[in-house]
Amino acid sequence: EETNTHLSTTSFQREKRKVREQCENIRRNSSGSSRVSQLQNGEVVEAVTLFEVVSMGKQAMQSVVDDWVEAYKQDRNVALLDLINFFIQCSGCQGMVTAEMFQSLHKKDVMRKMTETFDEETGLQYKKFVAYPWILTVTWPVDMDNEDYPLIRTGPYWKKFKANFCEFIAVLVQQCQCSILYDSYLMDTIISLLTGLADSMVRAFRHTSTLAAMKLLTAVVSVHLNLDVNKHNAQRLYEVEKRRISGRRANYRLDQLERKRKEYEHKLLEIQNMMNALFKGTFLNRYCDVIPEIRATCIEEIASWMTTYPDAFLNDSYLKYIGWMLYDKQAEVRLKCLLGLQGIYSRKELVSRMDLFTSRFKDRIVSMPLDKDHEVAVQAMKLLMLMSQSCEDALSAADCETLYRFVYTTHRPLAAAAGEFLYKRLLSHKGEEEVEPKGGGKFGASTDQRSE
Numbered sequence: 544e545e546t547n548t549h550l551s552t553t554s555f556q557r558e559k560r561k562v563r564e565q566c567e568n569i570r571r572n573s574s575g576s577s578r579v580s581q582l583q584n585g586e587v588v589e590a591v592t593l594f595e596v597v598s599m600g601k602q603a604m605q606s607v608v609d610d611w612v613e614a615y616k617q618d619r620n621v622a623l624l625d626l627i628n629f630f631i632q633c634s635g636c637q638g639m640v641t642a643e644m645f646q647s648l649h650k651k652d653v654m655r656k657m658t659e660t661f662d663e664e665t666g667l668q669y670k671k672f673v674a675y676p677w678i679l680t681v682t683w684p685v686d687m688d689n690e691d692y693p694l695i696r697t698g699p700y701w702k703k704f705k706a707n708f709c710e711f712i713a714v715l716v717q718q719c720q721c722s723i724l725y726d727s728y729l730m731d732t733i734i735s736l737l738t739g740l741a742d743s744m745v746r747a748f749r750h751t752s753t754l755a756a757m758k759l760l761t762a763v764v765s766v767h768l769n770l771d772v773n774k775h776n777a778q779r780l781y782e783v784e785k786r787r788i789s790g791r792r793a794n795y796r797l798d799q800l801e802r803k804r805k806e807y808e809h810k811l812l813e814i815q816n817m818m819n820a821l822f823k824g825t826f827l828n829r830y831c832d833v834i835p836e837i838r839a840t841c842i843e844e845i846a847s848w849m850t851t852y853p854d855a856f857l858n859d860s861y862l863k864y865i866g867w868m869l870y871d872k873q874a875e876v877r878l879k880c881l882l883g884l885q886g887i888y889s890r891k892e893l894v895s896r897m898d899l900f901t902s903r904f905k906d907r908i909v910s911m912p913l914d915k916d917h918e919v920a921v922q923a924m925k926l927l928m929l930m931s932q933s934c935e936d937a938l939s940a941a942d943c944e945t946l947y948r949f950v951y952t953t954h955r956p957l958a959a960a961a962g963e964f965l966y967k968r969l970l971s972h973k974g975e976e977e978v979e980p981k982g983g984g985k986f987g988a989s990t991d992q993r994s995e
Contacts, residue, residue: 593625594632600707608714615723623732627674630736631681633708634751635692641680670748672739674732679739681748692747694754695836709758716762724766725813733759734817738824746834753837756825757844760818764852767814774807818855830864835873842868842876846883850890857887857896866904874916881911881922888929901930901937909942912949912957924949924960931968943968 596607615622624642631640669682693704716724723729737759740752781800788794830841845864848856869880887893908930911923927946930937938946949961 593629597707597711598704604710604714608718634747642677674736694750712758713762720766730817734820741825750837753829754840756821757840760821761844763817764848770807770811777804835875838876839879842879850886853893859899862900869907874919877919881926885926888933891933894933917954921956921960928964
C-alpha cells in the first residue's frame with residue numbers, strides 16, 4: 544500500500560493536508576491548543592504552520608513541542624509529515640514535498656529511486672531519498688537562490704530564527720525522552736531525513752540539515768548522560784536491595800529494580816545507535832564540506848560533545864578532526880577549533896587525555912598567533928596560556944620565547960593576551976631562574992606579519 548501527500552512550503556496559512564491510506568482520506572488533526580483555529584473579526588482563521596510558530600518565537604518552545612508530541616500520539620504519520628515540512632521550510636525551499644510509503648517496495652527498487660537531478664520536462668530540480676518509512680521527493684525551482692536562505696540571512700530576526708530553530712530541536716528531544724523517542728519510528732525518520740538532505744547538492748538543504756543533525760546529536764548526548772546516571776543509580780539500589788534479602792525469599796522490589804536497570808540498558812543502546820547514525824551519516828560527510836559555515840558548525844558541536852561526554856568523545860579518534868581543521872583556510876573554522884580546545888584545556892580533569900593531541904598539534908598552535916585573522920591570533924594566544932598552565936611540559940623554552948615577543952605587537956588585544964601569558968608563565972616559575980627572552984628587549988623580526 545502507498546500513502547501520498549503533498550506539503551506546500553509557500554503558503555503562510557496551513558493547508559488541510561490529506562494522507563491517502565488504503566484509498567481513504569484522513570483529515571488532519573490540530574497540533575494542539577496553541578495552534579488551533581482562532582476567531583478573528585468573526586472569521587475562523589486556520590492555524591499557522593509549525594515553521595511559522597517557531598519563526599515567530601512568540602510562544603514558549605516547550606508548549607510548541609508539547610503540542611506537536613500530542614499530535615504525534617494521535618496520528619504519528621501526519622505529525623511526522625508536518626515535521627518533515629518544517630525542516631524543508633527552514634531551508635528556504637519554495638517548492639513541494641511528496642511522501643509515499645515504501646514498506647511494500649523491494650529494497651533494491653527503493654534504492655534505485657534515490658537520486659537528485661534536473662527534470663527537463665518540468666524545468667524543476669528534485670531530490671528523492673528514503674526517510675523511513677517514507678520515500679521523500681523534494682521538488683524546487685531550478686533558479687532557487689542558493690545564496691539566500693534563513694540561516695545565512697542577516698539581522699536580528701534571522702538571528703533569533705536560528706536560535707529558535709536550534710532550541711526547537713533540543714526541546715523536542717528533551718520532551719520525547721520519556722516516551723516516543725524510543726518508538727523506533729520518530730528518530731529513524733528524523734535521522735534519515737536529515738542525513739538525506741545533508742547529502743544534497745543544494746547548499747541551503749545541506750547547511751540547514753547539518754545544523755539540525757548536529758544539534759540533534761548534542762541533545763541525544765545529553766539524554767545518554769542522564770540515562771547513564773539513572774542506570775548506575777538503579778544498579779546501586781539493586782545491589783543494596785539484594786544484600787537485604789535473606790535466603791531465596793522473593794522480593795518484588797528487587798525484580799522491579801532489575802527491570803528498571805534492563806530498561807535503562809536498552810534505552811542506552813538505542814541512544815548509542817542514534818549517536819552513531821548521526822555522526823557517521825552527517826558529521827563524517829560534512830566536517831570537510833566546501834561551505835565554511837558547515838565546517839564551523841561541525842567543529843563547534845564536536846568540541847561541545849568532548850566537554851559534556853568526554854568518556855565517549857575525548858579521545859584521539861575524535862580529536863583528530865579538530866586538529867586537522869586547525870589548518871582550515873577559513874578563519875571562522877580555525878576560530879571554532881581554538882575556542883573548542885580552550886573549553887577542554889581549561890578543565891584540568893580533561894587535560895590528561897590530551898597528551899597525544901598536544902604533542903601532535905602543538906607546533907601548529909604555537910604558530911597561530913601569527914595568523915592573518917586578528918581574532919584567531921588572540922584566541923590562539925589564550926589557548927597557549929591555558930596549555931602552559933595545565934600542561935607544564937607542553938611548551939618548550941623556545942616556544943615561550945617566541946610567544947613573549949608578541950607583547951610588542953601593534954595589535955593591542957594580542958599584545959594584552961601575550962602580556963597575560965608572560966605574566967602567568969613567570970609567576971609559575973617563581974623561585975626559579977628568571978626566564979628572559981633573548982635579545983634584551985630587542986626581539987628581532989616584526990610580529991605584525993601574519994600567516995594563514
